[in-house]
Amino acid sequence: MENTLHQEHEHYDAEASKIGMWLFIFTELLLFGGLFIVYSVYRFLNPEAFHLAAEELNTTIGAINTVILLVSSMTIAMSTSTLQMRKKGATLFLLGVTVVLGLVFLVNKYFEWGAKFEHGIWPGSEHLKTAFSQGEILFFGLYYVMTGLHALHIIIGLIIIFFAIHRVNRGTVNENRAALLENAGLYWHLVDLIWIFLFPLFYLIH
């Protein structure tokens, strides 16, 4: 009796975890969806100011960061395949590369934000209020909120990947029980996907 009870607690349903993760991704998309609505409304109302403000952003750093995230999405996808092939070392290596790429992204972001701060551009700064039009203030406000929230998601994603590395290393995530790693991958793709939308909206559309 005791034994059967124990087995029931060990109940493992990879499909359920994956559905759960997909539903959570929906909620994340809607979270950013609210911001995309705000962005489109203000872009529609202030097309010229948004054009001017976008010229202040550094397209090169933005493009580099886009490439970094795309490559990191590839490495984490590869890590799920190598786990299926029972190559634990390769899996850990690919996850490590993903983490490094995520960190590089954040470092770039740090320098990018830092440069803006040096020019006196941050939400609520005197320089922003006096030297820029209302539309530009809104552009930079949204720039900081949306890229900031995205950076927060990068950090959360990195924590999940750290957790996956730990579990792969211990062997509790393996080719038969891969849901945690697959979910970490799904979440990381989401973070990547949101950036794919943020990059053109802020850096490319003029």
Add this chain to the structure above:
Amino acid sequence: MNMQSEHLANASNYLTYKGKHRGLLGWILSTDHKRIGLLYLYSILTMFSVGVLLGLAMKLELLAPGKTIMEAQTYNSTFTVHGVIMIFMVVIPGLPAVFGNFLMPIMIGAKDVAFPKLNLLSWWLYVAGVFLVLGALFFGNGAPDTGWTFYAPYSFKTGTNLLPAVFGAFVLGFSSILTGLNFLVTIHRMRCPGLKWTKLPLFVWTLYGTAWIQLLATPVVGITLVLIALERIFGVGVFDPALGGDPILYQHLFWIYSHPAVYIMILPAMGAVSEIIPTFSQKQVFGYKAIIASTMAIAFVGYLVWGHHMFTAGMSGTAQYYFSLLTFIVAIPSAIKVFNWISTMYKGSINVQTPLYWAASFIFVFMVGGLSGLVLGSLATDVHVHDTAFVVAHFHYIVFGGTGFAFMAAIHYWFPKIFGRMYDKGWANAGWLIFFIGFLALYTPMFYLGMMGMPRRYYDYMKEFHGGNILSTFGSWVLATGLIIIIINLVRSAQKGVPAEANPWNGKTLEWTVSSPPSLENFDETPVIAENDGPYNYK
């Protein structure tokens, strides 16, 4: 011998089960869906009591014109905190978190929800949210005074301590999302063999619809509250007209969530009533598929009507027509349900018990609330009654009358299952009658006062409105008396009531096949639903 077997039965039920932790820790660290359901019950009842006290204080203030017991600023904070507590901590989690957690896994023949740890995390987040909001009352420059809607731009101009309240509401929303996610996966993956979608109990169906709304609407208010917080801290500008932002946009984003949230409150209430009425009519529910279809229709159309909160806030005429039309359309599926409930009772063998009293009075107050909603949904009359006591009467009839009455119906229906004991039926009926009379006396005069032009959210009013307000305040005392009787009766019965049978009402859904209270794992062996079995098969 008899003693022995009784002892064994008790040792294995979920209330007396001894796990890794003892005492209080055995509850607040338990991942058992039944214990989590009760944790929610106790925390929600606590917050409900706080909300009721604030409500009574407001009614006492309105007993006479001018200052009665509090200043205007105190009154503003009182209705704000009353609203935040009642909406975010009581009626939104209400039925899903308590009865959904406790009963849904049993009703689908499962041992637990899909993610038990996540379920416990949801409760912890709920508690964290509660403490954050309450923290706003005791620290900083006074309690929030914006109203529960946190309208911009006042929400970032007010000097009161708004940040913790906004952040608390965000955390409560997160808790709600996780509960919805958990329920969706559970209902999809864990139904017992033979339990097809067309055999799901209606309460489970409404939880399913609710879970989708929780999942898809809550993130939008989440980001909106984050923006309000950032506006307050940094001055981002998105809702600040001085920096080019638009406060009306805040209202849109807020109501895109908060109108569907009304259906988070009412759908599970409808589900509970749809369980109770067939049981006490001993008859197959009338139009099972129509109830499911109307549930999903409400969940869907409910997304598209948010603009009706903003008819007077500044909106194009075209948008007003569409929102008004959609508001009338969303009333149709609710009306379908009322016809279903009444038709279920028709020619049934009706067993008049406390839950049926609550369910029947639910139908009455829900209809009054729903029809008065159409007065607000028509453009011409809305201009007249907008922001008056009429609106307050309308949503208390729907939210308190609808969700509150259904909650009471549900607790009196499932009480023997949850606690394994029966309550005193005489006191329960007396409590219902007094509560019902108090409810009518409290809110009905507000319809009249609003029509006469008494605005809401003021601590003062003109002498002409005195008579109606006296009746309303008197009603609040009667309602509170009824509530005290109900709570004392239930608390006392949970400890000293007569032990209940497994199926005291002759219900046909799965929770009545297990012992009262249920064992730790609900079922000794996984139930199987035969081809001709159904949740409401009465002969």
